[in-house]
Amino acid sequence: MRNNPKEFIFCEDCFVKLHTSFRTLSEDQIHQLNYEKACNLYKRGDTVYHEGHRGNGVYCVNKGVLKLYKTGIDGKEQIIRFAKAGDLIGFRSVISDEISCTTSKVIEDAVLCFIPAKLFVQLAKDNAEFSMHLIKLSCKELGEANKYILDLAQKNLRERVAEVLVLLYDTFELDDDNNIKVSLTREEVANIVGTATESVIRQLSDFKKEKVIDLKGRRIKILDINKLKKISGIF
């Protein structure tokens, strides 16, 4: 379907491997993984898989940033989470053998390694440590999703925007100039917060007035992360 540039990455010495569940695999299993996987380059805007489709494999993010989102009634995206180097995406639907519940789209050019569903499931069945890792992974995601539910249900816009800034800070860290190291459109920020684009813009300018952040185009500079954490209600 796609015809993305091939990338050659050897699982044996992939630095990402060390940070993923794959580090629990045996040498043989790693060889098999290396043999069967396929790595490709994806550009910003590329869709890796679609909500509602059957996932025929799992992707390991070697490089880049992706957003995973669900699409609402009028086509409005709700971003569920981001994925960056070392993250696995698409494994929920492969494991539970359901259709994919999110769409994943590239935000920053990415290198993804595709692992066929059959192999992935086989690895999980054969290697107890690997499968324990996967359970932990999904349980961790579940915990975060539950927290998200609470926030959406009970926090106001100001608190949620602050919280998202903290989330971005934690996930992507800051560059030398204290800017959050990811470039999102205002609409994308709104689609995490669960609000209208204009509302996010207004709240961001408020934070700017309060000297909590600074804005330069799409770049968000963090001036007072503790204040943000306090506003968001994280202690």
Place this chain on the structure above:
Amino acid sequence: MRNNPKEFIFCEDCFVKLHTSFRTLSEDQIHQLNYEKACNLYKRGDTVYHEGHRGNGVYCVNKGVLKLYKTGIDGKEQIIRFAKAGDLIGFRSVISDEISCTTSKVIEDAVLCFIPAKLFVQLAKDNAEFSMHLIKLSCKELGEANKYILDLAQKNLRERVAEVLVLLYDTFELDDDNNIKVSLTREEVANIVGTATESVIRQLSDFKKEKVIDLKGRRIKILDINKLKKISGIF
């Protein structure tokens, strides 16, 4: 800590077992489970475990209904899900070795079998089929949580109340008189929907006026489930 009446249930012929991940256990493992587990009766209002505490085991619901909720800033509960006969609760924190992210409270008198964390984890490690079941379980919950996030972020009150009624219908079914077979306070319904008690009451009376449901005290009678599904945006 508690001193609940003991209940004697034999895993070997527990009807609930057939519907849970435990059906994948070997005969030996079932015996071990039966030997180490402890079953107790819990009354309405009892708290089984608390958010923020370390879970030292998993509970298998043999009978009754529980709500799992997170507590918000001002003490407002956000109900994440319900548990009924055949459901496992508390396994997220045991598996991921984190503190519990929800509180679980009994809504209808329940019989719960407690399985020590150590045994549970051991079973997962020893039995690949069992652990695959657990992954599927958490992936399924994750899918539901993601759906919930979308709904909270994008649907209005009317749609969400309708959706919760459908959820209750699907989860608890109807009695002979088409009443939903669970008794929740209006506040509890509001804590699922993520809104104020008064707003739920108003929306329920609207639905009553529209002949979609009927209300008699706490009982909710479903008159037109398809209309509700349509309103909620589930097709």
Place this chain on the structure above:
DNA sequence: CGGCTCCTTGATCAAGGTCAAGACATGTGG
């Protein structure tokens, strides 16, 4: 330069949260 896309701000309005009061049901003790 014109034509994009995205960002920003202002004005307006509706959804739903909050507060207050009363209704109703239930249980308790006298």
Place this chain on the structure above:
DNA sequence: CCACATGTCTTGACCTTGATCAAGGAGCCG
């Protein structure tokens, strides 16, 4: 049996939050 207290349910009035609509500005690219 009544009087009373308690907890939940319901309704009305009011007001805040944030969504929507509209218009203009800024930046980028062919």
